[in-house]
Amino acid sequence: MNAAQPARYVVRIAVRSYEMDVNGHVNHAVYHQYAEHARMEHIRATGLTQHALAEHGLTVVLLSTTVHFRAELRHGEEIDVDSEIAFSDRKPFTMRHRIVRVADGDGAPANHLAAEAECTMGVLDTTTRRLVADPFGRLAAAATTPELLGAGPS
Structure with a gap:
């Protein structure tokens, strides 16, 4: 299995007070939310809004996620x-x-570095409720800015 050069996207987030746990640092579940926000903003930046995906009978689904915690985050940090x-x-x-x-x-x-997350994703056909073959091709065909998806599989 070969993979081409990936596409990168970055969002900035301010750590909010209500994200703290009893130890005074960001709750573990919030790291998943930070990753989810970055994922959805990256996909949205390609032009693949929920509406655009629905017009092509597609949606993007999360299949699994793992977070490795490296350093704590606290309120007031960016x-x-x-x-x-x-x-x-x-x-x-x-x-x-x-x-x-x-x-x-x-x-x-x-x-x-505070954390690293790795997520396995899929593109779901909303009619058959099955993952599609060639997710890169299907997403690129529906995107307005497909270059943000990267070069695709090699």
């Missing part, structure tokens, strides 16, 4: 969450995210 899409010759494709502290509130190191 993070960049990058999103990287990689397609192969299989139906599932991968989106990876790095959550990086870029601005802190209390002297924590900036540009510090």
Whole structure:
């Protein structure tokens, strides 16, 4: 299975007070939400809004996700969450995210890796409720900015 050069996209997020847990740092589940936000913004930037996907009888689904925690985040910090899409010759494709502290509130190191997430995704045909073959081709055909999907499988 070969994969071409992935496409990258970045969103900046401010860590909010209500995302803290009893230990005073970001709750573990929120890291998944940060990755989800970056994923959806990356897909939306290609022109693949829910409406556009529905017009093509498609939707993007999450099949699995794993987060590796590297450093805690606290209220008042800013993070960049990058999103990287990689397609192969299989139906599932991968989106990876790095959550990086870029601005802190209390002297924590900036540009510090806080977490990494890896997600297995699929493109679902909304009529058959099955994953489509050639997810890159199907998404690229529906996208207005397909270059943000990367080069596709090699």
